[in-house]
Amino acid sequence: MQIFPRALNKLPVYAALANVVVLVAVIGIPWYYFSPKNLQVGYEPHQPVPYSHRLHAGQMGMDCRYCHAQIERSAHAMIPPTQTCMGCHAVVKTDSAMLAPVRESWETGNPVQWIKVTKLPEHVYFNHSVHLAVGVGCVTCHGRIDQMDVVRLDKPIAMQWCLECHRNPEPNLRPKEQITNMTWTSDQAPPGWKPPEVHPPTNCSGCHR
Amino acid sequence: MSSRNRPIKEIGEVYLTKEGMSFHEVSDTVCTVTEKRAPRNWWIAFFITSTFAAILFITIAYVFWQGIGVWGNDSPSFWAWDITNFVWWIGIGHAGTLISAVLFIFRQKWRTGINRAAEAMTIFAVICALLFPAIHVGRVWFIYYMFPIPNQMAIWPNFKSPLVWDFFAVSTYFTVSLLFWYAGLLPDFALLRDRAMGMIGRAGKIRRLVYGSLALGWRGSHRHWQNYERMYLILAALATPLVLSVHSVVSMDFATSVIPGWHTTIFPPYFVAGAIFSGFAMVQTLMLITRAVYGMKSLITMRHLELMNKIMLLTGSLVGYAYFMEFFIAAYSGDEYERYDFLSRLFGPFWWAYVWMFGCNVVVPQLFWFKRFRTSVPVMLAVSCLVNIGMWFERFVIIVQSQNRDFLPSSWGYYRPTGVDVCLFLGTLGLFFTLFLLFIRWVPMIAIAEVKGVLPQADPHDVGEHSTEGSPGHEAAADAALAGGE
Amino acid sequence: MSKRQPYPQEPARPGDKPVWITLGEKRSAKAPDASAELVTPIKSSDVIPTSRLSRRGFLGLGAASAAIASEGCIRRQVEHIYPYAKAPEYVIPGVPNHYATILTRHDEYVGALVESHEGHPTKIEGNQDHPTSLGSADAMMQAATMDLYDADRSATVREKNGKGSDWAAFDKAFDAILKTLAADGGGKLRVLMRPSNSPTIIRLREAAVDKFPHARFHFYAPVSQGNVYAGGKIAFGTPVMPRYNYAFAKTIVSLDADFLGTEQGALHATKGFARGRRIERPSDPMSRLWVVEPTLTVTGANADERFRLAAGDVDAFARALAGELASRGVDIGPVKDAIGDAKAPEGTDAFVKALADDLVANKGKSAVVAGRRQPPHVHALVHALNTALENVGRTASYAPVSDLVPFDLGADLKALADDIDGGKVDVLLVLGGNPVYDAPGDIKLGEKFDKVPTSIHLSSHFDETSEHCTWHLPMTHELEQWGDGRAYDGTWSIQQPLIAPLHGGRSAIEILARLGEEPAKAYDLVRTTFRERAMTPAHFEAAWKTALRLGLDSGSNSIQFEAHATLPDVAAALQKAPLPKPIGPQNLEIAIAPDNKLHDGMSANNPWLLELPDPLTKIVWDNAALFSPATAKALDIEDNDVVSLSRDGAQTIEVAAFVMPGQADNSIGLVLGWGRQNSGRYGNGRGFDVSPLRTVKDMDIMSGAKLAKSGRTYKLVQTQEHGRMEGRPLALDTTVEEFKSNPHFVLFPSDEKEIAETGPVKRELERPGSPTPKTGPLWDRIKYEAHKWGMTIDLSTCTGCNACVVACIAENNIAFVGKEQVYRGREMHWLRIDRYFVGEEENNPDIAFQPVACVQCEDAPCENVCPVNATTHSEEGLNDMAYNRCIGTRYCANNCPYKVRRFNFLEWRSPEGARQPVLDTYQDIPETEKMAFNPDVTVRMRGVMEKCTYCVQRIEEAKIAARREQRGMGPNEIKTACQQTCPADAIVFGDLNEPRSEVSRLARSERGYALLAVLGTHPRTTHLGKIRNPSPALHKAKEPK
DSSP: OOOSOGGGGGHHHHHHHHHHHHHHHHHHHHHHHTSHHHHTTTOOOOOSSOOOHIIIIIISOOOHHHHSTTTTTSSSOOOOOHHHHHHHHTTSSTTOGGGHHHHHHHHHOOOOOEEOOSOOOTTOOOOHHHHHHHTBOHHHHHOOGGGOSSOOOOSOOOHHHHHHHHHSOGGGBOOGGGTTOTTOOGGGSOTTOOOOOOOOOOSGGGTOO | OGGGGOOOOOTTOOOSSSTTOOHHHHHHHHHHHHHSOOOHHHHHHHHHHHHHHHHHHHHHHHHHHHOGGGSSOOSSOSSSHHHHHHHHHHHHTHHHHIIIIIHHHTTOGGGGGTHHHHHHHHHHHHHHHHHHHHHSSSOGGGGGGGSOOOOTTOOOOOTTOHHHHHHHHHHHHHHHHHHHHHHHHHHHHHHHHHHHHTOOHHHHHHHHHHHHHHTTTOOOOHHHHHHHHHHHHHHHHHHHHHHHHHHHHHHHHHHTSOSTTTOOTTHHHHHHHHHHHHHHHHHHHHHHHHHHHTTOTTTSOHHHHHHHHHHHHHHHHHHHHHHHHHHHHHHHHTOHHHHHHHHHHHHSTTHHHHHHHHIIIIIGGGGGGSHHHHTOHHHHHHHHHHHHHHHHHHHHIIIIIHHHTSSOGGGOOOOOOOHHHHHHHHHHHHHHHHHHHHHHHHSOSSOHHHHHHHSGGGSTTSTTSGGGOOOTTHHHHHHHHHHHHO | OOOOOOSOBOOOSTTSOOOBOOHHHHHHHSOOOHHHHHHOOOOSOBSSOOOOSOTTGGGTHHHHHSOOOOOSSSOOOOOEEBOOSSOOTTOBTTBOEEEEEEEEETTEEEEEEEEEETTEEEEEEEOTTOTTTTTOOOHHHHTHHHHHTOTTSOOSOEETTTEEOOHHHHHHHHHHHHHHHHHTTTTTEEEEEOOOOOHHHHHHHHHHHHHOTTOEEEEOOSSOOHHHHHHHHHHHSSOEEEEEOTTTOSEEEEESOOTTTTSTTHHHHHHHHHHHHOOSSTTSOOOEEEEEESSOOHHHHTOSEEEEOOGGGHHHHHHHHHHHHHHTTOOOTHHHHHHOSOOOOTTOHHHHHHHHHHHHHTTTSEEEEEOTTSOHHHHHHHHHHHHHTTOBTTTEEEEEOOTTSOSOHHHHHHHHHHHHHTTOOSEEEEESSOHHHHSOGGGOHHHHHHHOSEEEEEESSOOTTGGGSSEEEEBOOGGGOOEEEEOTTOOEEEEOOSSOOTTOOBOHHHHHHHHHSOOOOHHHHHHHHHHHHSSSHHHHHHHHHHHHHHSSBTTOOOOOBOOOOOHHHHHHHHHHSOOOOOOBTTBEEEEEEOBTTTBTTTTTTOHHHHTSOOTTTOEESOOOEEEOHHHHHHHTOOTTEEEEEEOTTSOOEEEEEEEOTTOOTTEEEEESSOOOSSSOTTTTTOSOOOGGGOOSSOSSEEEEEEEEEEEEEOOOEESOOOOOOTTOSSSOEEEHHHHHHOTTTTSOTTOHHHHHHHOOOOTTOOSOOOOOOSSOOSSOOOOOOSOOEEEEEETTTOOOOOHHHHHHHHHHTOOOOOHHHHHTTOOOOSSEEEEEEESSOSSSOEEEEEEEOOOOOSSOHHHHHOTTOOEEEOTTSOEEEOGGGOOOOOHHHHTOTTOOOEEOOSOOSOOTTSOBTTTTBSOOOOHHHHTTSOTTSOOOOTTOEEOOOSSHHHHHHHHHHHHHTTOOOOTTOOOOHHHHHOTTOOEEEEETTOTTSHHHHHHTOTTEEOTTGGGOOOOSEEEEOEEEOOOGGGTOOOOOO
16 A cells, blocks of 8 residues: 555656756855855945046046056055145135045045955955056956946956966056056057066965965 | 474574564564654663763864864874774774675675664764864865865865865765665665554654655565665675775875875775774674664574674784784885884884774784684673774874874974863764664664565575465565565 | 954944054154154055954855945945055055164164064064174064064053053153252262163263262163173273174184173174084085083084083183193283182093194184173183284274273162162162062062152063052153164164154153253254264264164274283282182082073063074973983982072072083073063063072072972973984084085985985995985976075074074064963974984083974975865975965875974964963954064964965065066075074075076085985975084094984
């Protein structure tokens, strides 16, 4: 005699199928969903001062290095001191409400609390200066900043993504004088220009120390 | 009834069960254990063991919170009790597969009395073993780095590392043993289900449902038996190499390193022998207790025990040979580091551990040369316990002692365990016995069908008697008869 | 895993975890001096991200559940960037600056070059141009940043019995006090300070004396150069600090002088000594060092011929030596008669004779040195000998020292105590120091201080002395203050602050100035002093700037003279001085020396130093009384026994005993600087205070000690418990003769490959090196085209001074773990110095030091066993260790034959719920300590493996700089932290593929060998075998075994 309905005879088959599905999910969902592509790209916080790169870098065409000075000498692309802002805004838009935090910072000496957008893990030692030195453009990692009113994270900054370039840098190299050019493409390269010979590190200590 | 007790014996064949046991008696002896309410002693034992199991999990939580610094591990003993326990448990987990698979393939009928319990023990031991690699890492929340999962870092595990081999070897072993055990259980679950038919009330209902689903609709038809036998044979064939592979791989954790006392080519066979040795010792211990408590003397006869003792004598001597061989190699190699290490095993700071190991593993089993000891329950109980202790010390000596006498004397130290180490070890014992108690309470602890298969009545020539039996178990029994008879 | 927070952070918004209180806030409490602003531009600001992830955030909770205040579409923790409001000059975020300054050591100052990351001093190096450091730094200098960031430094002015107060209140009170004092010209004013040659202090003191003619200045330091000066006074009529040219000297005799360790000027002494020992070819000349001393010191460990001699017998030995020299025709004039027929201490006859021969043979190329604790007449005698041996002007020169500092500091302190008893003191001004702790026991200074109506103590901590004073004033650290000082040769250096005072303290000169002049900023005081030596006002500013930049005023090292001892005076002194009665089992001797790492205990709260193993005993977190094995047996003492020591007229102390080979029989070795009760969280109650045993009469060497066993034991912890090499070829050494006969002594005789490369090896060589395997690996060895980093460590010149170890700690953010954990063998030092006892004689062994860090194997056992690829090989041959990939199976460490890998068994730094092992509490480490972290190196969390990386952060920095400047790399451009600080230049790092690099030359040296080469690991670090130069005459040439 039998205490189960016939339908249950298929049980093993269903179980097997279920297993496959679960396995795929367990691996696939983290693989896809918990990836920087999903978790980071598009991060676009509101800054204390609604500074518009589109206006300054885009329309006015200011060079990135006017504010992010020393970037060619230091590992960090330093956020400009209030000083730099006041350099112009001591005379321009002196009463703009949007600039109130800047003026306040200038008077009190307390820093403006910018919110960090492009973030690398703390065990990663990224050096801006060397990347610029070999001719990696700002746009390569930061996207079309000159079109952003509010800075947003444009690229999935994950190890794999870094390695793609470190393993094959040529496509992302450009003449040094073009590094801040947001619209440069390889076909604008001067005749006969060849990307410099670079050997970016692909071993651990290149970035982790 | 007398005719039934007229056995047909081949020359020299001995009964594996009490003479003249009927299929029904077999079914009853085994099944009633799961059907009657548990004896008070079971509850007492269960209380004690589950307490230790609880301690285990509390300790593990504590270790995760504080870091493994709460153990005694130090430099140079980066591995100590954690890996010692791991290897010890894995070793114990060997007897099961050996008994069920290898002996099955060699048609050793006497295995039937013990293989069920042995396999269960194997699985529980492997569970305890698997705990340690999991919790012994410094950052357990990143342990998935060891698994080959596609990831954003574009890094894979290092397949050169014996630890990765370990991971695969042990998990495979666990899976196969589990399947093997479950497969063997199918007819017996069906039997329990059918016996539950007569029961009334919720208990009966639940039993029907649970055992019913576990039995996967086993009806004991000839087709079932045919497929079943084929599958069982295949699984056995699959499992057999594992018996050798698992502990060989575990031994390579050490054999592939450079540390004197670890870097030894004889490790794989030596470890396997040791594993079977300790496995049988553990089975022996458990069998002696259960058969006494549950009156299985009729099914687990002195013959079983004696055969196991003989195997222990054999493997114990193999291990002993390995010990001597290690010294010979060290001396013959002319490697000063190797020599120093082995001398300090005898005369170094850990000499006491070596004495335990050698005494328990090599000297004590020699008792089994004498039938008097081979067949005396108290002796074999004492010996089997001692052997397990000795095997633990073997791993301790290999792992800790070698590390503390390696190449640069400047970094030599003396390992001291902490209370946490002790709690963890006792905890795993607790877990192991808890699981085993649950097993004997709810699962037929002896492979009923297989035992029936080796009863004389199961012999086709022993005609027509059993068919007259009207017991709930008769189907199973009948099929068992066919099974045993093929 | 998070980098050190390089910047102070304001709490960004509610819900965010504050990272730490800002320096800005601290500073805004008081106006920063404009001058300090120039060099310490500190505003709380940063462009480096600061993690809100707790160190346990890894649990994943961090990302998932921690406050996700987020605008924007992506859920993510908010992090802030704090740029400067007004960017300071010369500071580029992410690019460290270096400033030259000076630090006190004994009575002089050593030049330092301090690395500062956006206003945080993180690393101290020696100043190349400064004569006292010559680019090197010792362990204490390296650890100075930890002193600066010590969280237990006093931050508040306190009035009697610790009542909180502030500077304003003190200023008011002090003005009143000064008024009353002015009445009688300060007759009842006493000032107690440490001896110093700082021009500004001298100037201010004179000014003070002008204003308070009857005030008296007293000087005290537990470790004084008094005997040296006094000896000079006898011999030359003026106190001098002798200086010896160890590089040039062929025979060096140390009479109880630890000139490579705890004596003044050890840094440049080591530099010179190493130069005299470094021989590349067997033909090269090599100096021979003779040492007689009671306790095995760093110097004694480097001796070619050493005799264990009780400190009290050194006098007799010196006289005997003089006698022997005289009998060999060395003209020591009247001194000969003064000596009479002094008998050499028993057992030393042969030694003295051989030594005398050696000295005579090397006339004019030898140096006889006496230790600072030897009585003046011994120093005088030594001067006489150097004169007689024609060393003056060749290997010996002398620099005069101002004699305003009394020679006998103990007596000076006693005088002060007596004045107090006599009620002659109303106001006592204690500038720095901790006299109540380190004064001789028989003065009982604490009680005395209590009697003084007004006592003011300026000190970095509220310490033992502060407790007995009515006022306590927080003092600035040397890296926080303006000052000046002179080197041994008079070189005038400016001390400039790296950071504004963290706890708003003041420096000694600022307080001192108030006595004489109007209150002024230290900056102006120092400039005023400097103006006096700079010629024209016009020239002044330029000179000032230069001095700041170089860290010294070039051309100020005027004074340096070569005098000849006036022998009659010496003779007279000798006649006056009675010979102490010889030491014996009935007459135990106690010899007290400054500690090898804590020195006199002023930085006793420095965990880096506390956990630094003693070079010889390898004991950490404690000091001990050292007994020779023979004495220990005679007195039935074993390691860890607590014994009580006492002598007439002194207090009794209890101290743990330790049996140390090389200790003189019947002489007990003790060190100062331990047993502090009020030093701070780390130092309190560590070790045993020995000053109570000292008396004004006998400060350092005292006989007639009584010993009693207490029956109790005390756990002493060592980092190295096993001292023998077990006949293994590890730290290889040989003698000059051997080296001449067999240049390849480090090679394995049957090693055809090496032999083919480096010529024949004598077969009968008994001691084999470690053979490289005959059969190479089955796979192809990697070719290293680009860089190929390697290192050589010269065992011949390494003195085992420990500087490299601390340098490594400071550079690589290495954690300290506490005594209990070291007992468990969990110390984290990437670089350790193995110390082996060589030779059978347990009482008097030779010492072999062997620095061992990761040797960066080319075929590394650690790499292929890591299951997760956390440690891999770089194309430049480094064993990269990726902390953030490590899961902590510890397999690599098991498989490392050199045992150089260190594992973070616990969260050493920030417990956040877990128990902090070091202090056994649940509190987090102080915020200020985090400021000491090097931002270029990851701070490792618990559960990960770590090890020496060849300072990969420096390598990468250099490579990036070269790439940035579109140039190739210099041959010796990169220096590792250990190499940079090594006073003996024993460590050399560089590119083996670069033919011009020093390392590629040394790696091919005949003495070069790979440790445990037999394993086929092909280490990149090779050691250069040690060469000893024993006296053949003494027949003590040690055959290689």
